[in-house]
Amino acid sequence: MKRRGLNILIVMIISVISFQSCEQDDENENETKISTYNSTESHMEGQNCMNCHESGGSGEGWFTTAGTVYDSSKKSTFPNATVKLFTGPNGTGDLKLTIQVDNYGNFYTTENLDYGDGIYTSVEGNSVTKHMNSSITSGQCNSCHGINTDPIWTE
Template sequence: MGIIVVACEEEGENETKISTYSSSESHNTGKNCMDCHKSGEPGEGWFIVAGTVYDTSLSTIYPNATVELTSKPNGSGTIMAQIAVDKNGNFYTTESVSFGQGLYVAVMGEGGTVKYMGSKITSGQCNSCHGVSTDKIWAE
């Protein structure tokens, strides 16, 4: 008599998940991704940075933008993370990001136009504020 052990990947496991320009597997556009994508919750992968980018209307998603986190304002200093915005307008990563005393955000549209966030961030839960207590993230 033998024993067979079967291992399955469980939801909520901390697996690697990083958005890409060509991907369309993301969901829940505009919601706080970290409500589910964190330890103890059902989302696959524990996101470190995640959010949604819209066009200038703030109602239509903006795919294929790039979100960059830097150590100094206006895109200067060291690039700490560069994250592609997928086909659904969402960006996310489970890769480690050191926020330290705070990072600065730049959002680059496909045409090269860059928008800078004026204040630094210490959390990557972008949709916990954007679209709730402050304007949505947008690109052009």
Template sequence: MKKTVVLISLVAAIIVFITSCEKEGGNSTKISRYNETESHNIGQNCMNCHKSGGEGEGWFNVAGTVYDDTQTNTVKNATINLYTGMDGTGTLKYTIQVDGLGNFYTTEPIDLTTPLYPSVTGSTSTNYMSTSITTGACNSCHNVSTGKIWAQ
């Protein structure tokens, strides 16, 4: 009888341990880089999967997709900058490289509690968002309720 109780307790402890562990990949560091082509799901909200408890590897703090001025093709190797002031004024707080597929993402800590104003720079132009961001899930608005992020 004691062996059965011990065995059941051991099995229960193992099950609790296994199910309480983070998913594979957890909050591993994932940062987009120029020319890399490891990203996927262009135009979709990255944070649907790349979040605590999500299926994606790494918990993104800012992520999205950049398109050209026709808003049909992606722009590779652009740059996202986050400033404390509108139109590139104030202090440059963060820079995120857009990868070779047009996606950008980072697991680096980004303080979204203070106003940050994004810009996107392509090979020939820079565009500024006129309002501060309230979320780092850029594609949750862009492509849905507002126009796509674009640069030339």
């Protein structure tokens, strides 16, 4: 009788462990990930985050917007800045989303965001707000910045 009870307990534990591991590895579910000030959860500064953080990708969470902010030297990352997304240029129109930049200079979010005909970005540092002059229709910021154009930067 004791052996039967032990076997039942072992089967129950294995079932719970199997269920949890399948739930965590389900590629059809989006895990919520949003950067915050002082966080040290991110990695790979300057890389295109969406190479991994997309549906079916190896990264946790499917990012809708992500990138890296640098200081005015454009060589060192700028921690704890703020990225804002507006419907109009130079911080005008409706504020669609505010994203905190983490301790490594990275920002990312899995929050839904409709880029529609384009969204305008602003980056706030300690004393300066920089505005992107053209609108964007994709949140893959590091696919251009640091590759075809200057890195995103502030001071």
